[in-house]
Amino acid sequence: MIHWDKRDFKKLFPALSNELDESKVAEEYVESEGGEEPLRGFMPGPEDYIMRCTTDEEAMRVVEFLHQRGEISDEESERLKRQIGERGVRSFGPLREEGYYLRTYHKRRHNSAADTRSLDER
Numbered sequence: 001m002i003h004w005d006k007r008d009f010k011k012l013f014p015a016l017s018n019e020l021d022e023s024k025v026a027e028e029y030v031e032s033e034g035g036e037e038p039l040r041g042f043m044p045g046p047e048d049y050i051m052r053c054t055t056d057e058e059a060m061r062v063v064e065f066l067h068q069r070g071e072i073s074d075e076e077s078e079r080l081k082r083q084i085g086e087r088g089v090r091s092f093g094p095l096r097e098e099g100y101y102l103r104t105y106h107k108r109r110h111n112s113a114a115d116t117r118s119l120d121e122r
Helices: 006-012 014-033 046-050 056-068 074-087 100-121
Strands: none
Touching: 006 014, 046 056, 046 074, 056 074
8 A cells, every 4th residue: 555645645636635535524424414324325317417517519428428338228318319409408407516416415414404403492
């Protein structure tokens, strides 16, 4: 195993370093909440991938990729392409930017904990 100085690693691999730091934050959040991981078992569907696309062309490439890998059927591929062609990529929903799931599930867990507290206070 190679041992790295954290500063050197961050200089050489800034994106990877940030990604590792973000995953630590997510792990700390789950541990501090004492609950289960909110995304355990979640498998994104084609729409989830499409909602990360910024252009119709990019979304079409994603659909082609998923179809070539056998993750979606011919019918599903055609349906998705037709929707992209007729109504555009945003017809699937707003753009999901980096950190979307962490923010969304943090809010959801925070709100459900607040709802539970408010019920206890009654």
